[in-house]
Amino acid sequence: MKRNRVFMxxxxxxxxxxxxxxxxxxxxxxxxxPYLTLEQNFAKIDAEFENxxxxxxxxxxxxxxxxxxxxLKDNGNGGINFQVGLNWQEILGDDVDVRDPQTLPGGRALPxxxxxxxxxxxxxxxxxxxxxxxxxxNFFGVFxxxxxxxxxxxxxxxxxxxxxAVGTLSLVGKDSSGENSGFLLLLAIDKKTKRYLKRKxxx
Numbered sequence: 001m002k003r004n005r006v007f008m009x010x011x012x013x014x015x016x017x018x019x020x021x022x023x024x025x026x027x028x029x030x031x032x033x034p035y036l037t038l039e040q041n042f043a044k045i046d047a048e049f050e051n052x053x054x055x056x057x058x059x060x061x062x063x064x065x066x067x068x069x070x071x072l073k074d075n076g077n078g079g080i081n082f083q084v085g086l087n088w089q090e091i092l093g094d095d096v097d098v099r100d101p102q103t104l105p106g107g108r109a110l111p112x113x114x115x116x117x118x119x120x121x122x123x124x125x126x127x128x129x130x131x132x133x134x135x136x137x138n139f140f141g142v143f144x145x146x147x148x149x150x151x152x153x154x155x156x157x158x159x160x161x162x163x164x165a166v167g168t169l170s171l172v173g174k175d176s177s178g179e180n181s182g183f184l185l186l187l188a189i190d191k192k193t194k195r196y197l198k199r200k201x202x203x
Contacts (some may be wrong), residue, residue, distance in 0.1 A: 003055035023163040028142075028171065028187040030146070034185045036161055038119070040201060045142055045185060050079040052127055053117055062098055062133055064121045065090050072125070084133065084142050088201040091140045092105050092194060104143060104172060108178035111156045113139065134186065141167065141186035146179040156190075160183060 033047035058072040067087035075081050090096070101117035103109060109116025120134040132143040150173035159169040167187035174181045189197070 023160040025160055026157050028183055031134065031144075031183070034142070034144070034169070036159075036166070036184075036187065036199075038197075041089055043091065043140070043187075045086070047144060048075060048079055049082060049146070050077075052080050053078065054080055054127060058125070062086075062121065063123050065133075065135075068133075070129045070131075072123075082128075082144065086135065086140060088134075088197065091095060091135045092189075092198055092202060096135050096137055099135070102132055102134060104180065104184065105132060105145065105182075106175045106177065108154075108172075108175060108180075110134075110186070111154050111184070112168055118145045118186075122139075125138075139167070139186050139191055140189065141184065143172075143182055143184045145180070145182040148183075150174065150181065151178070152176075159187070 027131075029049055030050045033044075033051075034070050036045045037044040037046070054072055054074060055073060058070070060070055062068040062070055062084075065087070068090050069085045071083045073081045073083075097119050099119040099121055101115075102120035102122055105122060110118060118134040118136040118139055120132055120136075122130055122132040125131060129145050130143070130146060134141050134143070149189060152175070153173040154170055156168050156170040158165045159167045167185065170184040170186075172180070172182050172184055
């Protein structure tokens, strides 16, 4: 009951934030971010996790991607910086559907996606079980596994870049097995946005 009460409080806060439409993203306990940065070669998604330590920094190419990457770095304050860099060609190109369809870890449907799946890849890192990267024709994003002490519920709010809503941020409670909680950032790419991004970032 206590866990669901916590989630109800978060839901109420999210409704207040979402209704304002002022470009404010919901805060996730123990996390700063996620933050989206658009650069010449990459769309970068950063999240800073508190009270998590790693023995060594990690830089690795994303499985089944050619030029995209993931990095984990100690932030010097008892936490880590978790960055995913998605190469524009690999999220705006014509062959994004070649990867296997992915649900949320554990099999639940992706919130806000009609089919419940998107092309992507799932893998496990030390301290992070079932990280999932999604890259489809109309959406891209990341599922970050973390322990949310809430059962069953999924709370989805708008995600803003500046004052513009560019996707959704979902808090994902534990499934029926008591696992697979975390948060999901999905960025939307409609036809107009895709044309703009291709002109700006694909030469």
